[in-house]
Amino acid sequence: MATLVQVENLRKEFGNVRALDGVSFRVDAGEWIAIMGPSGSGKTTLINILGGLDTPTAGQAIVDGTDVARLDEAGLTRFRAEKIGFIFQQFHLVPYLTAVENVMLAQYFHSTTDEKEAQQALERVGLGDRIEHLPSQLSGGEQQRVAVARALINHPKLILADEPTGNLDEANEEIVLSLLRELHAEGHTILMVTHAPPIGRLADRRIEFAHGRLVRPAAALKPELA
Ligand SMILES: Nc1ncnc2c1ncn2[C@@H]1O[C@H](COP(=O)(O)OP(=O)(O)O)[C@@H](O)[C@H]1O
Numbered sequence: 001m002a003t004l005v006q007v008e009n010l011r012k013e014f015g016n017v018r019a020l021d022g023v024s025f026r027v028d029a030g031e032w033i034a035i036m037g038p039s040g041s042g043k044t045t046l047i048n049i050l051g052g053l054d055t056p057t058a059g060q061a062i063v064d065g066t067d068v069a070r071l072d073e074a075g076l077t078r079f080r081a082e083k084i085g086f087i088f089q090q091f092h093l094v095p096y097l098t099a100v101e102n103v104m105l106a107q108y109f110h111s112t113t114d115e116k117e118a119q120q121a122l123e124r125v126g127l128g129d130r131i132e133h134l135p136s137q138l139s140g141g142e143q144q145r146v147a148v149a150r151a152l153i154n155h156p157k158l159i160l161a162d163e164p165t166g167n168l169d170e171a172n173e174e175i176v177l178s179l180l181r182e183l184h185a186e187g188h189t190i191l192m193v194t195h196a197p198p199i200g201r202l203a204d205r206r207i208e209f210a211h212g213r214l215v216r217p218a219a220a221l222k223p224e225l226a
Pocket residue numbers: 014017018019037038039040041042043044045046
């Protein structure tokens with residue numbers, strides 16, 4: 001199996017807070033990993049560094065052969081557009097764009113927009129009848145499904161999902177999780193932050209954080225021990 005994500009001795013300090021305190025692990029292409037651990041343990045910081053939204057204080061985060069911290073602003077924009085699909089707890093849709101325009105914005109950053117393809121992505125997440133709705137006209141679950149469509153539209157190598165069901169009711173949680181299951185079955189690599197053990201058990205492997213460190217470092221490096 002090819003390694004898609006390689007994290008080596010990653011550190012991140014915010015002033016005197018050590019958000020990540022020497023984290024190392026690898027993820028093979030096609031794996032679904034659950035990042036677990038209590039609030040404040042560094043999970044979001046890790047996701048942000050892997051996605052090029054933040055930079056480490058020390059150590060390396062290599063995604064698909066790219067050392068993310070070495071990219072300049074233009075390189076980061078291209079990296080995010082081409083390799084990463086983000087799903088955030090707070091959806092982060094652009095409020096004045098319709099559902100289909102939010103998906104097309106991701107296409108725009110990647111290459112060229114294709115409204116038909118963006119509509120098909122929304123149909124796939126069950127929102128074929130909400131294409132022209134603004135985020136404020138959608139429920140939380142529907143907004144998160146738009147975000148999933150946006151995350152998929154460029155066929156990213158890596159899907160980074162930070163508590164993707166943290167703000168959803170049970171029915172929408174089930175819809176988003178079954179979409180993640182489908183993506184995994186199609187061969188996508190998924191790093192999903194959750195603190196819900198039943199959701200963590202859907203993943204192939206769990207990596208557990210406490211105080212910016214891995215709880216069982218060996219398991220993170222050797223899938224057969226996890
Ligand atoms: N931008 C920031 N500035 C200062 N401290 C931060 C910042 N982001 C995160 N932290 C701190 O880093 C630690 C890890 O945060 P985070 O990665 O968000 O944890 P988690 O996602 O596991 O809840 C926390 O103590 C948090 O307060």
